Amino acid sequence: MKNLLSVVIFLICTVSLTNQARAADLTIYTYDSFVSEWGAGPQLEKIFEKQCDCDIEFIAEEDGVSIVNRLRIEKQRTKADVILGVDDALLEVVRSAGMVQDHQLQLSGLKAELNWNDTAFVPYDYGYFSFIYDSSKIKQPVTSLKELINSNASVIYQDPRTSTPGQGLLLWIKKVYGDQSAQAWKQLAGHTVTVTKGWWEAYSMFLEGGSDYVLSYNTSPAYHLVAENKSQYKAAPFSEGHIAQVEVAAITKATKNKKLAQQFLAFLTSVEAQKIIPVTNWMQPVVDGVELPKAFDDLIQPQRIGFSSQQVADNRKSWLREWRSAAAK
Amino acid sequence: MIKELLTRFSDLSGWLAYLLISLITLLSFYGLIGFSEGGPDWQLLSDSYFHSILSFSVKQALLSAVLSLLIAWPIARALYYVPSLPFKNSFLSLCMLCFVMPTLVLITGLVGLLGNNGFITSLLDQLLFGSWNLYGLNGILLAHVYLNMPFAIRIIYQQLNHIPDTSWQLAAQLKMSPWQKFKIIEWPSLSAHMLSLFGFVFVLCFNSFAIVLALGGGPQATTLEVAIYQSLKYDFNIPEALTLAWTQLIVAGGLYLLLNRLGKTNWLSADTGASQWLPKAAGLKKQLWRVLYAICWLCLLMPLLALLLSVLQSEQSLQWQQLLQPTLITLGLGLFSATVGLALGWLLLRPIRKLHLQGSKSRKAMVEWLASHSLVAPAIVVSVGLFIFLLPRFDIDRWGMIVVVILNTSVVIPFAIQKLKPRLFQFDAQYHSLARSLKLSGWPLWKIQWPFVRPVFLSTFGLLFVLAIGDVAIFSIFGNQQWQTLPWLIYSYAGSYRIAEASMASLVLLAICSLILWSSEKFQTEAAKGQASERNSKKEHEQVKTKERNHVAD
Numbered sequence: 001m002k003n004l005l006s007v008v009i010f011l012i013c014t015v016s017l018t019n020q021a022r023a024a025d026l027t028i029y030t031y032d033s034f035v036s037e038w039g040a041g042p043q044l045e046k047i048f049e050k051q052c053d054c055d056i057e058f059i060a061e062e063d064g065v066s067i068v069n070r071l072r073i074e075k076q077r078t079k080a081d082v083i084l085g086v087d088d089a090l091l092e093v094v095r096s097a098g099m100v101q102d103h104q105l106q107l108s109g110l111k112a113e114l115n116w117n118d119t120a121f122v123p124y125d126y127g128y129f130s131f132i133y134d135s136s137k138i139k140q141p142v143t144s145l146k147e148l149i150n151s152n153a154s155v156i157y158q159d160p161r162t163s164t165p166g167q168g169l170l171l172w173i174k175k176v177y178g179d180q181s182a183q184a185w186k187q188l189a190g191h192t193v194t195v196t197k198g199w200w201e202a203y204s205m206f207l208e209g210g211s212d213y214v215l216s217y218n219t220s221p222a223y224h225l226v227a228e229n230k231s232q233y234k235a236a237p238f239s240e241g242h243i244a245q246v247e248v249a250a251i252t253k254a255t256k257n258k259k260l261a262q263q264f265l266a267f268l269t270s271v272e273a274q275k276i277i278p279v280t281n282w283m284q285p286v287v288d289g290v291e292l293p294k295a296f297d298d299l300i301q302p303q304r305i306g307f308s309s310q311q312v313a314d315n316r317k318s319w320l321r322e323w324r325s326a327a328a329k
Numbered sequence: 330m331i332k333e334l335l336t337r338f339s340d341l342s343g344w345l346a347y348l349l350i351s352l353i354t355l356l357s358f359y360g361l362i363g364f365s366e367g368g369p370d371w372q373l374l375s376d377s378y379f380h381s382i383l384s385f386s387v388k389q390a391l392l393s394a395v396l397s398l399l400i401a402w403p404i405a406r407a408l409y410y411v412p413s414l415p416f417k418n419s420f421l422s423l424c425m426l427c428f429v430m431p432t433l434v435l436i437t438g439l440v441g442l443l444g445n446n447g448f449i450t451s452l453l454d455q456l457l458f459g460s461w462n463l464y465g466l467n468g469i470l471l472a473h474v475y476l477n478m479p480f481a482i483r484i485i486y487q488q489l490n491h492i493p494d495t496s497w498q499l500a501a502q503l504k505m506s507p508w509q510k511f512k513i514i515e516w517p518s519l520s521a522h523m524l525s526l527f528g529f530v531f532v533l534c535f536n537s538f539a540i541v542l543a544l545g546g547g548p549q550a551t552t553l554e555v556a557i558y559q560s561l562k563y564d565f566n567i568p569e570a571l572t573l574a575w576t577q578l579i580v581a582g583g584l585y586l587l588l589n590r591l592g593k594t595n596w597l598s599a600d601t602g603a604s605q606w607l608p609k610a611a612g613l614k615k616q617l618w619r620v621l622y623a624i625c626w627l628c629l630l631m632p633l634l635a636l637l638l639s640v641l642q643s644e645q646s647l648q649w650q651q652l653l654q655p656t657l658i659t660l661g662l663g664l665f666s667a668t669v670g671l672a673l674g675w676l677l678l679r680p681i682r683k684l685h686l687q688g689s690k691s692r693k694a695m696v697e698w699l700a701s702h703s704l705v706a707p708a709i710v711v712s713v714g715l716f717i718f719l720l721p722r723f724d725i726d727r728w729g730m731i732v733v734v735i736l737n738t739s740v741v742i743p744f745a746i747q748k749l750k751p752r753l754f755q756f757d758a759q760y761h762s763l764a765r766s767l768k769l770s771g772w773p774l775w776k777i778q779w780p781f782v783r784p785v786f787l788s789t790f791g792l793l794f795v796l797a798i799g800d801v802a803i804f805s806i807f808g809n810q811q812w813q814t815l816p817w818l819i820y821s822y823a824g825s826y827r828i829a830e831a832s833m834a835s836l837v838l839l840a841i842c843s844l845i846l847w848s849s850e851k852f853q854t855e856a857a858k859g860q861a862s863e864r865n866s867k868k869e870h871e872q873v874k875t876k877e878r879n880h881v882a883d
Contacts, residue, residue: 032810059726060810062562069565070720073364077721159547161563193445194464195547197824204825210445320564321378328381328548 024057026260029067029080032060033200033281040280047276048267054260063198064090064164071099071252081255082264084124087164088246089171091121092313100250101258103265109287110269113304114246116286121248124268125283127217128242128302129168130235131155132203138212144239145176148213149184152191156202157215160323163198164245165215170319171312172243175305181319185326195327218242218300223282225295241305247283343679347699350673353739354706357714361567361574364717369575370568378548383576386552389466389541390534393473394527400474401481404625407618408482409489410610414622421486423629424479426846429792431799432539433819434835434842435472438632439463439544441639441828443471448635464546472540477530479629484526485519492518528588532581538709538802543823553577554707558802561713574710582705586698633839636832643829652815652837659798659815660841662730666738666797667790673738674745674789681750682757701743708740712806729807736803741793748792752785784853791849795842815841 035041035058045056059079061067064086071078071094078099086094094100102119110116116123131148133141142148148155158166177184193211196202206214213236224230249268251261267273274285278292285292307315362368373379408417442448443463454461461467496514505513541555551559553573560570610618677700684693703711715732719725725732756778764774801816808817815838822831 065563065565069562072565073717073720075721079726159559159563161559189547189549192547193462197542201824204827205445208444208446317564321376324548325376325378325381328378328551 025052025054026056026081026257026264027079028056028058028082028084028264029070030058030060030084031063031067034058034085035060038280040277043276043280044267044273047272048264051267052260052263056264063162065162068094068097072097076254078252078254080252081257081261082249082251084249084268086121086248086250088121088123088244088248088309089164089167089307089312089316091118091248091250092309093316094250095120096313099252101253101255103251103262105262105266107269109271109289111286111288114286116246118248121250122265122268123246123248123286124273125277125281125286126244126246127219127283128244128300128304129165129172130216130218130220130238130242130300130302131213132206132216132220132233132235133213134232135234136232141234141236142213142238143236145172146240148236148238149173149188153212154191154193154210155188155213155215156193156206156211157195158199158202159195159197161320163196165199165202165217166195167316168243168245169215170323171307174315174319175243175307176240182322182326185323189327192327217245217283218302219278219282219284219296222278222293222295222299225298226279226293235300237300237302242302243306244304246286247281340679343676346673346676347680347696350677350703350739350742351699353715353735354702354711356718357711360714360716360718361571361710364567368568369571370566371572373569373572379573382551382553382556385550386535386554387580389469389473389550389552390531390537392466393470393477393534394530396470396474397477397481397530398485398523398527401478401485403621405482405485405489407622408486411615411618411622412609414619416626420622420626421483422847422850423626424483425850426843427478427629428476428480428483429795429799429846430476430842431795431816431819431838432472432476432537433543433799433801433816433823434636434839435475435632436540436543437639437819437823437828437831437835438636439468439472439475440823441635441832442632443468444828446828448638462546464544465550468544468546469537469541469550472544473534473537475629475632477533481526481530482625484522488519488522489515525588528584532585532588532705535581535584536577536705536707538707539820553580554709557707558709558713561709570710570713574707577707577710578705582698582702585701585705586694590694636835636839639828639832640836649833652818652834655813655815655818655834656837656841658812659838662734662737662814663794663798665734666741667793670738670741670745670793670797671749671786671790674742674749677742678746678749678753681746682753685754686757686761697746701746703739704743708736708802709806711739712736712803716806725807726809729809730812732807733800733803733812736807737797737800740800740803741796744796745789745793748789749782749785752782756781784855788849788853791845791852794845798838798841 030041033039041058045058049056061070067083067085068090071080071083074080083094083100100120103122104119105122107116107122110123114123114126131142135141138153142151142153157169160166160170173181173184173188194202194205196205199216202214203216203220205211216235218235221231221233221235224233249265251258251265255261269287271287271290274287274290275292277283278285278290278296284296408414408420414420440447440463443450443453443461445463447463450461450463463471492514500510500514535552536554537552538554538558541550541552542558545551545555553576557570557573557577560566560573609615681693681697681700684696715736716725719732760777760781764770764777769777798814799816800814801820804814804817805820808814815834819831819834819838822828822834
């Protein structure tokens with residue numbers, strides 16, 4: 001009996017000790033594709049750990065929305081020092097919940113077109129939501145959002161409640177249709193193959209021939225060109241303009257290691273990191289002067305339209321309600 | 330003194346089990362309610378979105394249940410009236426496998442068969458003039474019928490086998506017409522069971538999660554269960570989730586309670602009748618039954634064959650060793666959940682048995698409902714509630730798997746109860762008064778009980794094992810990448826449309842399930858045979874006579 005007890009105590013001690021040893025210096029909440037073996041996470045981790053001589057740990061949630069939800073539950077008891085993977089449409093929600101603090105960094109090299117002067121959030125990549133098609137099948141692609149919605153081309157898009165591209169389409173339709181959005185959603189529902197939970201499900205189904213168009217990014221064709229040497233996938237430029245998505249990172253209020261967190265955010269916008277992110281996360285870099293594969297030169301450069309983060313935060317709920325009521329019929 | 334304490338404890342242990350399973354649900358609702366200040370959002374009840382998902386949930390469950398029963402019925406009759414059908418036992422085992430098959434295996438099979446690039450999609454597309462789409466109501470119904478129709482076949486066939494030989498003999502003597510036979514003999518033996526069978530399938534489809542999530546295809550085909558998940562996982566709108574959860578609980582739970590009182594199907598027992606005197610089909614009718622039987626075989630096998638074809642057709646070299654760790658984790662998880670689920674199920678049944686012996690029906694129904702409430706309490710709500718409760722108190726990234734195992738166990742408990750119950754009731758009916766008069770309790774009583782319940786225990790264990798290893802809903806909340814289970818691996822492969830890999834993992838999972846089911850059914854039939862031979866040794870003479878008569882009648 002005594003022996004058993006000592007074994008148990010020994011086990012508890014070793015487990016708690018190894019746990020302590022395993023607690024990283026910097027814990028980062030992000031979404032899972034960022035830390036997958038082909039994502040940016042593993043490469044960035046290697047470089048940054050060498051620079052800071054520290055241990056960083058990524059904890060992966062399913063998507064940006066899940067990161068926010070988790071922070072809401074954990075509040076001040078969160079393990080996260082940094083969150084990475086929320087976008088500009090969601091950031092006001094995070095800020096108003098009081099979960100992040102100012103980064104106090106001088107971000108000098110950011111691209112002028114981003115027009116970025118946020119005090120808490122640091123952008124690390126961006127792209128324009130676009131509909132992708134296979135040019136070997138579709139010779140005359142649609143040229144505007146209205147044309148797409150009026151057509152009967154089969155479409156796959158993502159649920160705006162779970163995925164940031166889906167939310168992008170929500171904003172896009174709202175911007176173009178305004179009060180007539182509900183009608184537009186209903187019309188789109190008539191030729192929608194499926195609404196998926198995340199980007200990856202939708203995109204892989206499209207690649208398997210599941211639809212004529214899929215909602216993705218203007219940067220997606222670069223992936224096919226660079227990674228697969230395929231040139232038939234193209235983004236359709238729309239005359240109404242496109243909604244941009246800027247992905248951001250921030251320091252949590254609960255962090256005990258702000259210095260290191262700041263160092264990490266600064267690293268994210270360094271040329272070294274920015275060289276990796278576009279060819280792993282397949283988005284545009286946020287600073288000028290990053291050398292990129294030639295495929296990035298041929299991407300469509302749409303006119304940017306959209307709402308401010310504050311407008312999105314104020315209306316997101318009611319727009320979502322409008323979408324789900326219209327699309328449910 | 331010690332003996333008395335032990336009896337006390339064993340009385341208490343039953344109620345402790347109730348405390349335990351109620352605690353899980355209570356803590357999760359505490360987590361949810363404690364997090365939202367306002368409580369449920371009753372305004373939702375007047376939202377048109379709410380109406381459309383509620384009506385869709387009811388519609389798909391109703392259609393699924395009606396179709397499952399309507400298709401199952403003629404096939405069960407074919408089995409009954411043509412005893413010479415080949416591979417009948419294998420067919421019945423396949424039916425059981427379909428019912429408990431992890432839903433993701435089926436989803437992968439269906440996508441491989443009927444998805445955008447499925448093996449017979451183009452054929453179907455031509456037949457339907459290009460309007461075929463697996464996603465939406467089509468896919469949900471297909472999957473639900475595939476899972477539940479075989480189960481209904483088993484139940485209906487089993488009920489038909491309970492028609493006493495004498496009824497048929499009498500019908501023959503009275504020269505009843507086929508319609509009269511159906512109306513006077515067949516239907517009355519089925520009707521009560523049909524109702525509870527219908528209700529049970531309805532509840533299962535009403536609560537269906539993975540299928541609707543994977544094949545639903547957006548807001549047009551969303552059920553309450555999925556909407557709850559969405560409002561928690563997507564919008565983090567707890568008041569809305571609570572409203573939806575209460576609706577779900579009231580509709581499904583109410584129906585289940587009602588059926589518990591009305592119906593009397595022992596929906597998991599696997600009794601198969603011995604040979605008997607019955608009106609055998611002949612001629613054209615017999616051929617028709619045979620064709621129907623063959624079609625059913627084909628339909629049930631097709632999604633499984635599609636899995637095999639996907640694996641064979643794939644060009645990439647598939648890496649089996651990647652499946653090793655998830656397989657071991659899945660097996661460990663199933664082993665634990667089945668063992669603990671079985672033990673808890675047995676403990677939970679103690680008060681029920683006591684109340685049954687005392688004859689207090691309404692209290693028994695209430696206790697039984699409590700014991701199997703996890704069948705109607707949405708697994709997603711319980712998981713998310715517990716997640717909210719535990720997250721600030723517990724390192725979920727490290728110990729989440731423990732919660733997966735606990736919740737998985739609580740989900741399989743109702744099945745343990747349903748399967749153990751009839752046998753234990755039978756034991757009580759036969760031996761309770763004897764045991765009491767002999768003052769048997771504790772270990773000596775257990776020694777008598779064990780040989781009696783052993784076969785059922787073993788087959789229940791197998792069933793729980795198979796059910797426990799199929800979960801994805803709970804894993805989606807608490808699981809992590811280091812502890813990937815096989816179903817989760819399938820989910821991630823299928824989600825990214827890597828059908829070949831998903832099919833391969835599905836085949837492994839399917840093989841495990843078949844093996845477990847096959848061995849547990851074997852145990853049960855062997856034990857049943859043993860008992861039957863014991864009972865029947867006296868009747869042997871009579872049986873020989875009956876058989877002779879049968880031959881004459883042929």
